[in-house]
Amino acid sequence: MADRLYQGIADQITALIDQGVFPPGTRLPGERELAERFGVSRVTIREAEIALQAKGLLAIKTGSGVYVTDGMVAPTDAPPQVSAFELTEARSLFESEAAALAATTITPETLDRLDELLEIMGRDDSDDAASTAADEEFHLLIASASGNQAVIHVIKQLWRMRTEMPEVRSTYASVCQHDGRTRQREHAAIVDALRIGDSGAARVAMRQHFNRLLEAMLDATEEREITELRRKAAESRERFLMTARLR
Template identity: 60%
Template sequence: MNSKRLFQSVAEQIAQLIDEGAYPPGTRLPGERELAEKLGVSRVTIREAEIALQAVGRLEIKTGSGVYVSENKPLVGDALPSASAFEVTEARLLVESESAALAAHHISDEAIARLEILVERMRTGTPEEADEADEQFHLTIAESSNNAAMVHTIQSLWRMREEIPEVKATYQAVCIHDAESRTEEHRAVFDALKARDPAGARAAMREHFHRLLENMLEATERKALEEVQQQASQSRERFLAAAKIG
C-alpha cells in the first residue's frame, strides 16, 4: 500500500469502523481471526494494528479478556515534551528494564513466539521492516508486563522516539549504523524472557540501552568532529583564496 505500513492502513480501517458505530465505545472487538478475514490481512497485522490503536487511546487490550473500544478520548494531539534523544533513552532504560522483568513473570507462549518472529525480522528485514519489528518487540513486552501504567508510559516514550524529529533522527542514525548489535541485544532479551528469568531480562534490556546511549555519545562526537573539520576546511580555503589575491 504505497509506502504506508500495512498495519497502519488496517488501523485506520478499524478506527473508521469504530467512528461509524460498528463497534461502539466499551464493546469488545471481534477476535483476530474474524477481523483478519474481514479485512483480508494476517492475524499478525491485526495484532499490530490493535497495538497501534491502543497507543493512541482508541482501544484497550485486556490480557485474557480481549480488545475493547476505549470509552475515553483518544490521545492523538497530546503535546509531547521537548526532550533530547539522551533523555528519552535514559527514561526507556529505567522503565523498559523493569517492564522486561515483569513480563518474564507473566509472558504467554504466544507472546514468546511473536517475539522470536520479530527478532528474526530485525535480522533479515529491510531497515523499515527492522524498525517496525523493533517497535513491536518492545510494545509486546510492555503488554506482557500486565501493568497498564507501564504500558502507557512505554507507549508515550515510543511516541517521543517517533514524533520528536531530533530524537527520531538520532535513533535512525544509531540503529542503522549498528544493526547487527541491535539484533543480538534483542535476542538476549528474548532468550531471558523465554527462560522466564526476570533478573536476566532486566539485565539484558539494561545492556541494550547502555549500548544505545554509548553509541549516541559516539555519534554526537563524530558529528561535532565533522563540523569542526568542515569549518577548518572552509577557513583554509578562504585563507588560500586571500593569499592568491594578495
Template identity: 45%
Template sequence: MKNRRLFWSIVERIEKLIDSGQYPPGSRLPPERELAESFEVSRPTIREAIIALEVLERVEVKTGSGVYVLEHKKQNTEHVISAFELTQARALVEGEAAALAATTISEEELARLKQTLVEMEKGINPDAADKEFHLIISTATRNNAILMAVSEFWKLRDSSPSVKVAYKGVCSQSDEKRTEEHMDIYKALESRDSQAARAAMHHHFNRLINALFEASEAKALEEVRRQTSQTRDLYSLSHLVS
C-alpha cells in the same frame, strides 16, 4: 562515516537559507544537480540531506515535481525531549518491565516475541518488529501504567523530528546487533530470569545511547572542521608563498 558527517553540514546550510527567507514556505528548492554544484558535494550527499530535511519536516518531496519548503513548526522548547533523554528513560522503565515480565509472561507472548525475532533476522520490516517486541514485553508485565509509559515513549520516538533523525542515523546501521540484543532479552524471558532480563535490556539501551553519542560527536567534529576550513581559506597566505 565521512559522507554521513558531511550531509549534516549540508542540512544546516540549507536550513539557514530557508530561515533567511531565500527559500520561503511553498517555494521549490533547486534541483539536486544544482545543489550539488552549489555546495560542492556529491549528489548522494545532497540526497542524504534532503531525506534528513524531510524527516525534520522542513521540506516535502513531491515525486516528479521537486522538493518544496514547508512552514516551519516550532516546538515548545520547555517540553523538547532529546534522543538521549528518551533513551535513558526507556532504559530505566523497560529494564524493570523486562524484569517483571520474566515472572508473568505467557507462552503465547513468548511465541509472539520469537516471531518478531524471525522478522528482524529476515529483514521483514525490522523497525515495526522492534516496536512490537518492546510493546509485547510491556503488555506481559500486566501493569497498565508501564504499558502506557512505553507506548508514550514510542509515540515520542515516532513523532519528534529530532529523535527520528537521531534514531534513524544509528538504528539503520545496527540491525544485526539489535537482533542479537533482542535475542538475549528473549532468552532471559524464556528462562524466567528477571535479573538476566533486566541486564539484557540495559545492555541493549547502553549500546544504543553510546551509538547516539558517537553520531553526535562526529557531527560536532565535522562542524568544527568545516568552520576551521572556512577560516583557513579566509586567512590563508598560500597565494603569497606559492
C-alpha cells in the same frame, strides 16, 4: 546545521499562519508544493509539519491533509521536547522494569511472536522501516506482557516521542542504520531471559541493550562534531588562501 533545516521551515510556516496566509481551519498546500515554495525536500516539509503538530498549530489527518488549528491551546497530550539521550535514559528505566515484570507472566504465544520479530530484525534484506516497525512491536509486546497499565502507558508515550520527534528519530536512525546483527543479539538475550522466567536477567539484558545504544549515540554525536570542525577548518583555510592570493 542541515538536520535542523526543518525548524527554519516550521518558523516560516508559523509566520504565514500568523499573517493570515493560512488561516485556522484551512488545509495547507501539499508537501510537493510546499517543498517547491521553500526550496527544500518533501522530507523536510514533513518534519516541519510534525513539529508544528506537536505544538498544536497543525493537525495532520491521514488521507485528508494537514490543517491549521486555532493555535490557541496546545494539545494536552503534546510530548515535551527532549533529546534522544534523555528519551533513551527514560526508556532504559521503564523498559528494564517492564521486562522484569513480563518475565513471570509472558505467554508462549507472545514469546513466539518475539522470535518472529527477532528474525525480521536480523535479516540482511530488511529495510529500515520494516526493522524499526519490528523493533517497536518487540518492545511494546514486552511492555504489554508486564500487565501493568501505568507502565504500558508510559512506554507507549516514550515510543510516540521516539517516532514523532524529527531530531530524536534522526539520532536513532544514525545509530541503528548498521547495527542490525548487534541489535538482534541484544534482543535475543532479552527473549532468552523472558523464556526461562528470570526477572533479574531480563532486567539486565534490557538495560545492557540501552547502555550500548547510549554509547553509540555518544560516538555518533562526537563524530558529527569532528566532521563539523573539519568543515569549518577547511572553509577557513580556503578563505585564508584566497585572501593571500589577492594580496
